[in-house]
Amino acid sequence: MTEPTPDPLEVLRERLVAPGEVLTGTVAGFDGGDVLVLLDGDAPGLPSGRVPGHELTWRRVQHPSDVLAVGQRLRAEVTMRDGRGGGTLLSGRATEDEALYRFLRGVGRGDVVAGTVSSVHPFGVFVRLDGEPAHPVYEGTGFVNVPELSWSRFDDPADVVAPGQRIAARVLVADTRRGQVALSLKALQEDPWDALALGVGDVVAGPVTRIVPFGVFVRVEAFAEGLVHSDELGGRSVEEGQELRVRVLEVDRARRRLRLGLAR
Template structure:
């Protein structure tokens, strides 16, 4: 596909150039694709190629983990999104749905200090450990070296997705938005 040009679509271009970052735009989810969601905006023209002038990339859908965009939105659903930028190649408004939701990370980081014992659920296995959901919208990494008991070479040998685990928060990094966890550091009486 070639770039959408101002000469070919002056009405679209004029509309998109007037949008300001942070502006809230409303519309209807027009299509869900593996790479993101198209939104038919209430204001503005039709798009010459895509099912909507607005586009929400996968990372901008939600603060929470999900496998498919259809877990967050559905075709025909009304949405209000924050305008991020004008994509001049595709001639579309890049949008964020998650910007309209409170970010759970700062609240978690303020409330949960290192050393706190939490109950969680394994959400994903990776070669170097597992991700554990420790609060709504918050996951932390339990590295293989932090598993309790005998050394573990592969997470599949110790846990499965969905397993409950008790962990200690060892660190939170506000800039990188990460939470480090340990089972080894859980006090013996709480294991």
């Protein structure tokens, strides 16, 4: 019995590639702001690759035809399988800058890296990592989100680091699509919760840091605040900055939370 001729698209689906793999192909056309790609190995006339417009390039362009033409060769990184049609979604900008791509692929999760703070913003800190190539967009390849700056409480990232400061940080992830290395400074700091000496029943004093509909937060350590629930306040009126004597009712080290009550 003669075996049936396999459907080319089914063959393609069976050889699906993993996210992060780099594929090559030929620009087959455009679909709005997306680029359709005939990947090497596709059946003629059946392009299975798609580069969304926002994944095409680091440059600002009005339409992908401003930088690509039908028939042009393209190299891009796989992001995921397109659930709409079984094709492959790709990122062109991930591999657009070869030096940046190689640098990012050479950085691993958990690595400890060094660099210089290039700028400080309310949303985080950019870092020029040692050995990085010039970035096409950002002020540095490294980026530290605000929660990863320090275990201690602070109001402004500028209270923790300053431009020009040398730092060491642990790599959380190197993202070729974003062109960034997510970093953590506090991952190299001792977790103060491990040494928290407070226990249930202890009485301490601290300032009110926040007032919320369900209670108030009181700072009891430089790195730790606890919630005094409104039920515990008994109708008492308090203001931010006011010093309160509180009793520790619960210590949740895993979630880094304290439940407090007013000390009588």
